[in-house]
Amino acid sequence: xxxxxxxMGPQHPxxxxxxxxxxxxxxxxxxxxxxxxxxxHRGWEKMVESRDYQQIIPMSDRLCYCSALTWSHVYVGAVxxxxxxxxxxxxxxxxxxxIEIQRLASHLMWLAAVGTDLGSYTIFLYAxxxxxxxxxxxxxxxxxxxxxxxxxxxxxRNDFPENFERDTLxxxxxxxxxxxxxxxxxxxxxxAFRLRTENNGYLSKEDAMNLGVTxxxxxxxxxxxxxxxxxxxxxYDEVDFEVCVEEAGxxxxxxxxxxxxxxxxxxxxxxxxxxxxxxxxxxxxPRTAPVGTAFYxxxxxxxxxxxxxxxxxxNQPYRLKVRSPIFVTVxxxxxxxxxxxxxxxxxxxxxxxxxxxETDR
Amino acid sequence: MMFDYSGLYxxxxxxxxxxxxxxxxILGFIGIDSGNILYPIRQxxxxxxxVYFVALLLTALIYLVAALLFGIQFIxxxxxxxxxxxxxxxxxxxxxxxxxxxxxAFKVLLKAVITPKDADKRVYQFAIFAILAxxxxxxxxxxxxxxxxxxxxxxxxxLGLAVFSLAPFALILAGWSSNNKYTLIxxxxxxxxxxxxxxxxxxxxxxxIVMTGTLNFNEMxxxxxxxxxxxxxLFIGALTFFIAGVAESERVxxxxxxxxxxxxEGWQTEYGxxxxxxxxxxxxxxxxxxxxxxSILFLGGWTGPTFLPGSVWMLxxxxxxxxxxxxxxxxxxxIRTDQLLKFCWNRLxxxxxxxxxxxxxxxxxxxxxx
Numbered sequence: 269x270x271x272x273x274x275x276m277g278p279q280h281p282x283x284x285x286x287x288x289x290x291x292x293x294x295x296x297x298x299x300x301x302x303x304x305x306x307x308x309h310r311g312w313e314k315m316v317e318s319r320d321y322q323q324i325i326p327m328s329d330r331l332c333y334c335s336a337l338t339w340s341h342v343y344v345g346a347v348x349x350x351x352x353x354x355x356x357x358x359x360x361x362x363x364x365x366x367i368e369i370q371r372l373a374s375h376l377m378w379l380a381a382v383g384t385d386l387g388s389y390t391i392f393l394y395a396x397x398x399x400x401x402x403x404x405x406x407x408x409x410x411x412x413x414x415x416x417x418x419x420x421x422x423x424x425r426n427d428f429p430e431n432f433e434r435d436t437l438x439x440x441x442x443x444x445x446x447x448x449x450x451x452x453x454x455x456x457x458x459x460a461f462r463l464r465t466e467n468n469g470y471l472s473k474e475d476a477m478n479l480g481v482t483x484x485x486x487x488x489x490x491x492x493x494x495x496x497x498x499x500x501x502x503x504y505d506e507v508d509f510e511v512c513v514e515e516a517g518x519x520x521x522x523x524x525x526x527x528x529x530x531x532x533x534x535x536x537x538x539x540x541x542x543x544x545x546x547x548x549x550x551x552x553x554p555r556t557a558p559v560g561t562a563f564y565x566x567x568x569x570x571x572x573x574x575x576x577x578x579x580x581x582x583n584q585p586y587r588l589k590v591r592s593p594i595f596v597t598v599x600x601x602x603x604x605x606x607x608x609x610x611x612x613x614x615x616x617x618x619x620x621x622x623x624x625x626e627t628d629r
Numbered sequence: 630m631m632f633d634y635s636g637l638y639x640x641x642x643x644x645x646x647x648x649x650x651x652x653x654x655i656l657g658f659i660g661i662d663s664g665n666i667l668y669p670i671r672q673x674x675x676x677x678x679x680v681y682f683v684a685l686l687l688t689a690l691i692y693l694v695a696a697l698l699f700g701i702q703f704i705x706x707x708x709x710x711x712x713x714x715x716x717x718x719x720x721x722x723x724x725x726x727x728x729x730x731x732x733x734a735f736k737v738l739l740k741a742v743i744t745p746k747d748a749d750k751r752v753y754q755f756a757i758f759a760i761l762a763x764x765x766x767x768x769x770x771x772x773x774x775x776x777x778x779x780x781x782x783x784x785x786x787x788l789g790l791a792v793f794s795l796a797p798f799a800l801i802l803a804g805w806s807s808n809n810k811y812t813l814i815x816x817x818x819x820x821x822x823x824x825x826x827x828x829x830x831x832x833x834x835x836x837x838i839v840m841t842g843t844l845n846f847n848e849m850x851x852x853x854x855x856x857x858x859x860x861x862x863l864f865i866g867a868l869t870f871f872i873a874g875v876a877e878s879e880r881v882x883x884x885x886x887x888x889x890x891x892x893x894e895g896w897q898t899e900y901g902x903x904x905x906x907x908x909x910x911x912x913x914x915x916x917x918x919x920x921x922x923x924s925i926l927f928l929g930g931w932t933g934p935t936f937l938p939g940s941v942w943m944l945x946x947x948x949x950x951x952x953x954x955x956x957x958x959x960x961x962x963x964i965r966t967d968q969l970l971k972f973c974w975n976r977l978x979x980x981x982x983x984x985x986x987x988x989x990x991x992x993x994x995x996x997x998x999x
Binding site: 272274280281293296383386387388389390391393394397454458460461463464609610611612 | 711714715716717810811814881882884885893959960961962963964965966967968
């Protein structure tokens with residue numbers, strides 16, 4: 269068969285969001301691949317240069333609809349560093365807990381997407397059902413389902429509502445039971461699922477490091493690195509948790525890393541509720557930032573997200589640079605796809621957990 | 630007036646000949662006799678050839694409507710059961726959600742027919758008719774009760790499988806003529822899959838033929854009525870037939886021809902409106918035919934306790950097999966083309982051969998007096 273280029277995107281059932289993976293096919297075999305991003309470019313970094321520091325918080329929520337809290341967190345973290353604001357203890361713990369809830373919701377969204385990629389709507393609906401629990405928790409806390417506008421420079425907007433701890437722990441218990449029971453039976457024990465995800469999309473340790481892949485994708489390639497442990501922010505240095513690393517480097521390893529991370533997140537949430545103490549949740553922050561620069565990076569559900577902010581003494585940032593984990597990871601797509609079948613592409617790119625909102629900014 | 634109840638076609642033939650005869654009599658009564666200008670029309674109406682044609686047309690019409698209703702009914706069944714497997718309620722429009730599919734059918738009926746600009750228009754339109762024809766034709770070959778069939782040919786099983794195996798050509802035509810890379814890949818995948826899975830399917834059928842010594846559905850069921858339902862001695866074969874049948878009807882985990890994650894909708898991508906609706910219906914009909922074949926070959930067809938008519942038992946058994954297909958769909962993910970073909974040649978084919986050997990050995994040593 270002659271070789272041909274096939275555009276998988278920008279409107280294609282396999283890509284979650286607006287991006288394009290051009291693949292060159294020889295029969296069904298992928299011999300070349302080229303990711304094309306930028307369809308969702310909104311000029312975010314330029315837009316925020318004409319906004320107040322406070323006005324940027326809800327905008328940073330919009331960077332990724334799956335994990336809005338982590339993005340507003342990395343933004344307020346960077347600005348707090350620039351303004352040298354000390355966040356109260358309780359606010360730091362609330363941040364840890366809510367970010368882990370967000371991580372659970374984001375990973376469940378990813379799991380749902382993988383389910384549809386592989387043709388199993390059961391996985392999709394089960395994951396969506398569990399995600400709803402955590403979205404309900406965050407709705408109870410912040411009043412919104414997706415874009416929360418909850419983080420504040422100098423703390424968080426409000427304290428936990430009544431019974432939040434009880435509800436969260438219940439939801440965590442339920443999810444833990446289902447991950448260990450239902451999900452394990454449905455995916456890990458399912459030979460069809462393993463046939464589809466094992467031994468494809470191989471990304472070696474060297475490639476993962478050289479291409480700047482971060483987060484669960486990198487830990488799936490046997491790189492033992494997690495910002496929560498290796499450069500702790502907020503209260504992560506007081507939490508005892510495991511960094512999930514898998515050796516195989518294939519799609520199944522990336523899947524396993526995320527599934528284990530969900531259990532770890534549940535563990536962190538439980539520890540957080542044990543260690544949180546009463547106190548203020550917010551301090552007064554200045555409206556203007558001094559001249560200077562600051563950066564802040566966190567372990568996003570998708571990898572290392574970083575914001576670099578330059579203040580010029582006014583109430584607006586001079587420049588705000590966003591380092592998006594998936595924008596970097598997508599450049600590893602050719603490395604992962606070449607040599608495999610066309611039918612593997614949804615499995616490979618599905619386990620990478622694309623989010624185009626943050627990629628294109 | 631006595632009608633011939635020995636079969637659907639025979640019944641319709643006797644009904645239409647009686648009806649047309651009566652019309653001829655009425656025309657004679659109102660004074661249309663030889664010499665009248667309308668006399669040739671009267672002659673034409675009572676002509677046996679015309680009666681034959683009308684009976685054939687009525688049979689075809691009834692089978693077309695029945696096929697569409699079966700398709701819709703099985704889509705409904707899948708939606709409800711799949712919903713329960715996925716911890717949700719499924720469709721709920723009308724009584725138990727039964728009207729949703731009718732609403733959907735009327736919706737696709739009203740959509741604009743769009744043919745791609747660069748498509749090979751004649752082949753593009755022919756392919757859909759070919760797929761529909763080979764799918765709907767199958768329904769006429771399957772008997773529903775001892776006297777309830779459209780045609781009763783001696784080699785019904787062989788004819789049925791031959792018609793079944795025409796589909797890959799239609800798939801390739803559809804995929805090629807749409808002039809789209811996705812449909813092309815989907816069509817070729819579909820053809821490869823259907824051809825590959827026909828081999829174990831036919832080998833299992835051969836074992837049934839060895840056991841019963843006939844190619845006629847009625848005699849097969851009669852044999853099972855007299856001896857034993859074949860599911861028990863040919864358990865391996867039944868399993869192989871089921872798996873190959875899932876692949877033949879292009880369902881998860883073998884729905885590669887329409888793998889929507891990578892191929893959008895496979896070979897059906899460029900079909901819209903009523904064309905897509907009918908192809909969808911034909912898909913379910915093919916799955917249903919596989920279930921009906923399974924119940925005839927292995928579950929004894931319409932035999933069952935007599936408090937229910939045979940056709941109800943037949944439908945119930947087919948629905949039971951379809952339920953297992955839905956279960957498989959709810960539990961599985963889609964597998965890859967090369968894995969699919971490897972699975973066929975490395976696993977299913979040996980199983981089918983073992984099953985054939987079992988059948989032959991049972992027959993040679995006359996186990997149980999069969």
